[in-house]
Structures are given as C-alpha cells and as structure tokens.
Amino acid sequence: MSIKSTLLLSAVFTLFTVSPTYSGNIISCDSFETCPDGETSSTIIVGLEDKITELEAEIVARQNDMSGRSFSDRDLSDLRLRYANFSGTNLFGAILTNADLANANLTGTNLMFADLTGANLTGTNLTSVQWLKTICPDGSNTDTNGLGYCVPLP
Numbered sequence: 367m368s369i370k371s372t373l374l375l376s377a378v379f380t381l382f383t384v385s386p387t388y389s390g391n392i393i394s395c396d397s398f399e400t401c402p403d404g405e406t407s408s409t410i411i412v413g414l415e416d417k418i419t420e421l422e423a424e425i426v427a428r429q430n431d432m433s434g435r436s437f438s439d440r441d442l443s444d445l446r447l448r449y450a451n452f453s454g455t456n457l458f459g460a461i462l463t464n465a466d467l468a469n470a471n472l473t474g475t476n477l478m479f480a481d482l483t484g485a486n487l488t489g490t491n492l493t494s495v496q497w498l499k500t501i502c503p504d505g506s507n508t509d510t511n512g513l514g515y516c517v518p519l520p
Contacts, residue, residue: 442462481501
C-alpha cells in the first residue's frame with residue numbers, strides 16, 4: 367500500500383471515530399468487531415482500501431490527458447477510465463469491453479470498429495464521435511441498431 371493510501375486510510379479511520387458514516391452508508395455499530403449487517407472490521411477495511419484505490423485511479427485519470435493520441439486496435443478492456451480526456455483520440459478498432467468511461471470526454475473521438483460491449487458510458491461526452499460498425503455497450507452495432515450511434519446503458 368502506498369504512503370498516500372496509508373494516509374488516506376488513517377484519515378478515514380479518524381473520521382470513523384468522529385462519525386459512523388462513510389460514503390453515504392451508515393455503519394450502525396460503535397466498534398470494529400461485528401456490525402449488525404454481519405460485516406466485520408476486516409470487511410470494512412477491505413471496502414475502504416478498495417474505495418481508496420478507486421479514488422486514486424480517478425485522480426490519475428483526471429490528470430492524464432489522452433487527447434489527440436492513438437490507441438488504434440489496442441485492448442483497453444476492463445480499464446477504469448472515468449473522467450479521462452480522450453477528445454480527438456483515435457480508438458479505431460480498440461477493444462473497450464467492460465471499460466469504465468463514466469464522465470469521460472470523447473468529443474471528436476474515432477470509435478469506428480471499436481468494441482464497447484459492457485462499457486460504462488454514463489455521463490460521457492459523445493459529441494461528434496465517429497461511429498462505424500461500432501459495437502455498443504448493449505451489444506448492438508451502430509450500423510444496424512437504427513440509431514447510427516451508441517447510447518449509455520441505463
């Protein structure tokens with residue numbers, strides 16, 4: 367675990383001693399033994415470590431500007447790319463299955479022949495994206511789905 371993760375975890379534990387609330391979920395126990403939901407302290411700690419890792423990945427994605435680059439025919443499946451800036455990027459033929467692109471900026475991106483099966487496009491900016499034979503998150507194809515583009519899954 368990185369120093370930053372350790373510090374964040376320490377801050378979260380400090381928060382726990384002040385308030386039994388984290389991430390909008392209420393923990394209804396006063397100790398770190400066994401909570402009424404059956405969670406144990408180790409389950410809570412693992413959940414917090416996962417949340418810290420998720421937040422660190424989001425920070426990295428926000429800091430990385432991928433605009434104008436080429437990821438043609440690359441396998442980017444299962445990557446967490448929330449908030450990333452891919453504007454004007456070439457993703458021709460890229461495999462983005464199950465990628466998390468929530469709130470990413472894909473303005474003007476080339477997604478021709480890309481595979482977005484299962485990808486999270488919630489809040490993603492898809493303005494002026496180039497679509498051609500793109501497989502959408504729902505498994506449909508932009509050339510046959512009657513829309514000519516992909517829409518985020520509900």
